[in-house]
Amino acid sequence: MGVGCGSMGVGKGVEMLEIKIDIVPFGFESERKNLDTLKVVNTGHSANPEYGEYQVHHPNGSFDLIAKHKRSEGFWALVRKVIKEYLND
Numbered sequence: 001m002g003v004g005c006g007s008m009g010v011g012k013g014v015e016m017l018e019i020k021i022d023i024v025p026f027g028f029e030s031e032r033k034n035l036d037t038l039k040v041v042n043t044g045h046s047a048n049p050e051y052g053e054y055q056v057h058h059p060n061g062s063f064d065l066i067a068k069h070k071r072s073e074g075f076w077a078l079v080r081k082v083i084k085e086y087l088n089d
Contacts, residue, residue: 015042019079040066040082056082 017040025031039057046053046068054066064085069078 015044016040017075017078019082038082038086040078052078054078054082056085058086 019038019040021035021037022032023035025033036059038059041055041057043053043055043065050071052069052071054069056064056066058064064082066078066081066085069081
């Protein structure tokens with residue numbers, strides 16, 4: 001599994017989550033606008049299958065690393081860690 005040259009440095013075939021923040025003025029879906037998107041990429045570099053390591057790609061091209069996320073905690077725990085890390089930047 002690798003990181004390619006696609007949008008924000010993320011290639012096709014890579015496992016990832018996208019965390020999108022959209023605004024929907026007055027509930028009109030036709031007016032939906034994306035305010036920000038974070039891409040969370042599984043690096044595949046964890047030696048222990050119970051844990052995952054993830055790169056968080058920011059829109060400005062930088063990224064954070066979330067190491068040793070316990071997979072059994074689920075994706076919401078990962079999303080919490082991603083947002084916490086992002087807001088500390």
